[in-house]
Amino acid sequence: MNILITGGAGFIGSHLCDALLQQPEYRITVLDNLSLGRLDNIEHLIGTEPRFKFEEVDILDTPALERVFAEGRFDMVFHLAANSDIAISHTKPEVDLESTFRTTFQVLNMMRIHGVKRLAFASTSAIYGNPQNQKLTESFGPLLPVSHYGAGKLASEAFISSFVENYGIQAWIVRFPNVVGERATHGAIFDFIRKAQSESADLEVLGDGNQNKPYVYVKDLVQAVLFVWNNTSASINLFNLGVDSRTRVSKMAEIVLEELGSNKEIRYTGGAQGWVGDVPEFEYDLSKIHALGWKASLSSDEAVRKSVQEIIKLQGLVSKK
Amino acid sequence: MNILITGGAGFIGSHLCDALLQQPEYRITVLDNLSLGRLDNIEHLIGTEPRFKFEEVDILDTPALERVFAEGRFDMVFHLAANSDIAISHTKPEVDLESTFRTTFQVLNMMRIHGVKRLAFASTSAIYGNPQNQKLTESFGPLLPVSHYGAGKLASEAFISSFVENYGIQAWIVRFPNVVGERATHGAIFDFIRKAQSESADLEVLGDGNQNKPYVYVKDLVQAVLFVWNNTSASINLFNLGVDSRTRVSKMAEIVLEELGSNKEIRYTGGAQGWVGDVPEFEYDLSKIHALGWKASLSSDEAVRKSVQEIIKLQGLVSKK
Numbered sequence: 001m002n003i004l005i006t007g008g009a010g011f012i013g014s015h016l017c018d019a020l021l022q023q024p025e026y027r028i029t030v031l032d033n034l035s036l037g038r039l040d041n042i043e044h045l046i047g048t049e050p051r052f053k054f055e056e057v058d059i060l061d062t063p064a065l066e067r068v069f070a071e072g073r074f075d076m077v078f079h080l081a082a083n084s085d086i087a088i089s090h091t092k093p094e095v096d097l098e099s100t101f102r103t104t105f106q107v108l109n110m111m112r113i114h115g116v117k118r119l120a121f122a123s124t125s126a127i128y129g130n131p132q133n134q135k136l137t138e139s140f141g142p143l144l145p146v147s148h149y150g151a152g153k154l155a156s157e158a159f160i161s162s163f164v165e166n167y168g169i170q171a172w173i174v175r176f177p178n179v180v181g182e183r184a185t186h187g188a189i190f191d192f193i194r195k196a197q198s199e200s201a202d203l204e205v206l207g208d209g210n211q212n213k214p215y216v217y218v219k220d221l222v223q224a225v226l227f228v229w230n231n232t233s234a235s236i237n238l239f240n241l242g243v244d245s246r247t248r249v250s251k252m253a254e255i256v257l258e259e260l261g262s263n264k265e266i267r268y269t270g271g272a273q274g275w276v277g278d279v280p281e282f283e284y285d286l287s288k289i290h291a292l293g294w295k296a297s298l299s300s301d302e303a304v305r306k307s308v309q310e311i312i313k314l315q316g317l318v319s320k321k
Numbered sequence: 322m323n324i325l326i327t328g329g330a331g332f333i334g335s336h337l338c339d340a341l342l343q344q345p346e347y348r349i350t351v352l353d354n355l356s357l358g359r360l361d362n363i364e365h366l367i368g369t370e371p372r373f374k375f376e377e378v379d380i381l382d383t384p385a386l387e388r389v390f391a392e393g394r395f396d397m398v399f400h401l402a403a404n405s406d407i408a409i410s411h412t413k414p415e416v417d418l419e420s421t422f423r424t425t426f427q428v429l430n431m432m433r434i435h436g437v438k439r440l441a442f443a444s445t446s447a448i449y450g451n452p453q454n455q456k457l458t459e460s461f462g463p464l465l466p467v468s469h470y471g472a473g474k475l476a477s478e479a480f481i482s483s484f485v486e487n488y489g490i491q492a493w494i495v496r497f498p499n500v501v502g503e504r505a506t507h508g509a510i511f512d513f514i515r516k517a518q519s520e521s522a523d524l525e526v527l528g529d530g531n532q533n534k535p536y537v538y539v540k541d542l543v544q545a546v547l548f549v550w551n552n553t554s555a556s557i558n559l560f561n562l563g564v565d566s567r568t569r570v571s572k573m574a575e576i577v578l579e580e581l582g583s584n585k586e587i588r589y590t591g592g593a594q595g596w597v598g599d600v601p602e603f604e605y606d607l608s609k610i611h612a613l614g615w616k617a618s619l620s621s622d623e624a625v626r627k628s629v630q631e632i633i634k635l636q637g638l639v640s641k642k
Contacts, residue, residue, distance in 0.1 A: 090487050093433070093480075097426055101476070105418055112414070129482065141462030142559055144482040151483035155422070155476030159414075161450065161465040162472035166411050238463055 004029050004074045006059060006107060007081030009037030011183045012122065012176075015222045016078060017042060017052065027051045029072050031065075033058040035099075036084055041183050059103040069114045076118040078225075079107050082152070085186055086126065089148040100152030108163045120172040120229055123157055125240070125284055126150030127175065136284035138175075138238050164235050172229050177242040177284065180303050181218030182310035188249060189307050192256040202267040203257065209250035209268045211280040216243045217303035220296040227294045239289050243296040246283060247304050255301070259308045325350050325395045327380060327428060328402030330358030332504045333443065333497075336543045337399060338363060338373065348372045350393050352386075354379040356420075357405055362504050380424040390435045397439045399546075400428045403473070406507055407447065410469040421473030429484045441493040441550055442481055446561070446605055447471030448496065457605035459496075459559050485556050493550050498563040498605065501624050502539030503631035509570060510628050513577040514636075523586040524578065530571035530589045534603045537564045538624035541617040548615045560610050564617040567604060568625050576622075580629045 003020060007013040008030030014037075020026045030042060034056055045052040057064045059081055083089065083099035104121070111119060128136050129144040145151045160171050184190050195203050216224075224241040232239075253266045272280045298306060324341060328334040329351030335358075341347045351363060355377055366373040378385045380402055404410065404420035425442070432440060449457050450465040466472045481492050505511050516524050537545075545562040553560075574587045619627060 093426075093430060093484070093487070097480075105414075109414060127479075129486075139462045141460040141464065143462065143464065143479070144557055145479055146483060146486035148480070148483045148487070151479040154479035158448075158464070158466055158472040158475035158479070159418075159469070162467060162469045163414070165450075165467035166414070166469070236465060 001025055001075045002027050002029070002073055004031060004068070004072055004077045006031045006077070006079045006103070007037060008032055009034060009039060009042050009054070010080060010084070011041070011181075011185055012179055012218055012221065013037065013078075013080045014041035014183055015181070015218050016080070016225065017045060019219075019222045019226060021045070021049060021051060027053075029053045029055060029068065029074070031055045031057050031059065031068055032081065036185065038185070059106050060098060062106065065106060065110055069110045069116070074114075074116050076120070077107060077111060077116060078120045078122075079104060080122045082122070083149060086147045086149040093148045096148035096152035100149055101155045104156035105159055108159055108169075111169060112163065112167050117168065118170050119160065120174065120225060121156065121160055123173050123175040124150060124153045125175055125177045125242070125282060127154040127157065128284065136240070138240055138288055161236060170233075171236050172225075172232065173236065173238045174225050174228055175238075175240045176221060177214045177216055177282070179218050179221050180215045180307035182307070182314055183218070184307065184311065188252060189256065189304060190311065192253050193260070193308065193311055196256055196260050196262050196264060202265040203253055205249060205253050205266055205268050207249065207268065207273060207280065208270050209248065209253070209266070210272070211249040212246045213282045214243050214246045214284075215300045215303050215307075216241070216296055217298045217306060220298055220303070224289065224294050224296070228289070228292065231292055239292070240284050240286055241289055242284065242286055243298070243300050243303065244286050245300040247300040251301065252304050255305050256308050259305065259312060322346055322396045323348050323350070323394055325352060325389070325393055325398045327352045327398070327400045327424070328358060329353055330355060330360060330363050330375070331401060331405070332362070332502075332506055333500055333539055333542065334358065334399075334401045335362035335504055336502070336539050337401070337546065338366060340540075340543045340547060342366070342370060342372060348374075350374045350376060350389070350395070352376045352378050352380065352389055353402065357506065359506070380427050381419060383427065386427060386431055390431045390437070395435075395437050397441070398428060398432060398437060399441045399443075400425060401443045403443070404470060407468045407470040414469045417469035417473035421470055422476045425477035426480055429480055429490075432490060433484065433488045438489065439491050440481065441495065441546060442477065444478055444494050444496040445471060445474045446496055446498045446563070446603060448475040448478070449605065457561070459561055459609055482557060491554075491556055493546075493553065493558045494560070495546050495549055496559075496561045497542060498535045498537055498603070500539050500542050501536045501628035503628070503635055504539070505628065505632065509573060510577065510625060511632065513574055514581070514629065514632055517577055517581050517583050517585060523588040524574055526570060526574050526587055526589050528570065528589065528594060529591050530569065530574070530587070531593070532570040532602070533567045535563050535565070535567045535605075536621045536624050536628075537562070537617055538619040538627060541619055541624070545610065545615050545617070549610070549613065552613055560613070561605050561607055562610060563605065563607055564619070564621050564624065565607050566621040568621040572622065573625050576626050577629050580626065580633060
C-alpha cells in the first residue's frame, strides 16, 4: 500500500511514519515544506529505509503537488499538514486560511483528480470553541471555534464531507486535543522548559495557571489514529481522540521545574485565557473511541512528565553532538 | 446607518435592499459582480433612490473591495454573495471554494482591517447534509454537508465564529432553506416553468417526484432576517429560518402546469435524489425563531404558487417591453 503523509516531517507526522513503517506492506511518502516540520524528525529514515521517501514540497504549489500525486499512485493519504501555532494567526488570519484550510482543499482536489479514495484527517478539539459545561461528543453543536486554527480545521471537515459524497472518497476524521511528547516544537511544555532554562529569575506562565486540559502522549495518539483507521469502515468515521484526564497549567509548570531540578518561582500573568483564542477549560467526551476498544496508555499528567523527560533527554543528546 | 449588501443585485439580496430602504435612516451600498446577480433586480433603485449606491465589484478583487470599504464607512454588512447553483460544482469544486467560501473570508478580513463590527450572513440548511429522521435544530451535529455549496457555507460560519472572537465582531448567522419568489433565476420552479413552456411534449422532473422540502417566500425570508437582526444581541446569533410546511416536487410541477393552463404530462426520471448533492427529504426545526416571535406568512405550497404566478406575470411584462 502506498501512503502519503502530508506534514510527515512534523511532530505528530514523524511519529506516524515510524508507526506505519512497522508494517512491512506500507510504503510511505512524506510531503512537507519544512516550514514547521524538521528534517531532524525523519533523518533516521531518509536514505536508510527503502520504503520511505521524502518530498520537500509545499501543498499550495499545485504543479509540484500534481507531480507527487502522479508519481506516488497513493492508496491512502494521512493529511496532517497545517499551521500548528494557534496564537500566531490573531494578527494574520491568512495563515490558517492558507496553511490549515486551503492545504486540505488542495489535497482533496488532487485526490479527486487522481482517484485516491481514502483519507485520514487530523482535526482538532479547537473546532468546539469554548462552550461552558457541556458534554463535547462528536455530535455536539453548534461548532463555534474561537481560533482561526479551529475555523480552518472545521472548514476542512466541511469540504472533506462534500468530497466524500461527491467522489466516493472514504474519510477518517480524528479530532486531537493537546498532544505532547518528543519532537514537539512549540506549546506550553516546550515554552516552560525554555523559560526555566533561560536567565530570567522566575518562570512566567501566561494566564492564572488554572487552565485545565487533556494532554495526550504523541505515541498514544498515533496508535489511536491507526486503531480508528483499521477498525471502522463507514464513509465518514468521526472520532474524538484523547485521554480522559487533564493537567492544570500550574501542575505542568511544577513538573517542568521538578524534572529540571530548578528552584525558580512560578509567576502567573493572570486572567483565565492565556491568549486570545485560548480555551482555558476543556474536556471532551471519549465514549465513542472507548466503545470502539481504544484507551490511552498514559494519563495526562504522565504524558506531560514523560514529554518533559524526553525533551530534556533529547537536548542532552543534541548538545553532545 | 451605512449598510453594505454583498450580492445585493441577486434574487434575495435585491429584496433585502427594498426592505431596508423602507427605513429612512439606512443608506445602502450594493456590491455585486453581476455573475449571478442582475441589474434588472435593482434598476428601480439605481439613479432614483439617493440612499442607494451600486458597485460592480468582485469580492475576490482585493484592491477594488478595499476601495469600497474605505469609501463606504460601513456600520453593518449583509453578506449574501455566493455561488447559488448547488449542482454545478460537482464537476468544479473550486466554484464553491472561491464564490461561496473565500468571498466570506475576504469580507471578514476587510471588516477586521476597517473596523466594521456587525455582520449578517446568509447561511443554509445545506450545512446539515442529509441526515435521516433527525431533528435539525441549530445545535445539531455533526455537520456533514453533501454539497460543496453546503461545505463553503459551513466553512464561512467557522471563520465568522473565529473573527467574532478575535476582533469583537457581532454576527447574525441565518440558515436559509429553499427560497422562492419573483426575481429567482434558477431552481426547480424556474426550471419547470421553462420546461413547461418549451416545445417538449412532457415536463421532465429529475428524480421520482417525492423529494419533499420547505420553500419559503423570499419576502417572508427577508423579514425574518431583519427580525432576527433587530431582536437579538448576542455576539453570535444563529437561527434556522424558514417555513414549517413542505412541498413535494410532484406537487410543485402540478402547480406550474395549473398556473400555465398546460395539460402536459409529468415524466419522472426516477431515483430519490434529483442529482448528486441533492437532499431529497428535508425538514428543519424552527422552534428557536418561532420562540423569538416570527412566523412565515405563506405556507410552502402558497409560497410556491405565488412564485409561479409572479414569475409568469413578470414574463408577461418583459415580453410586452
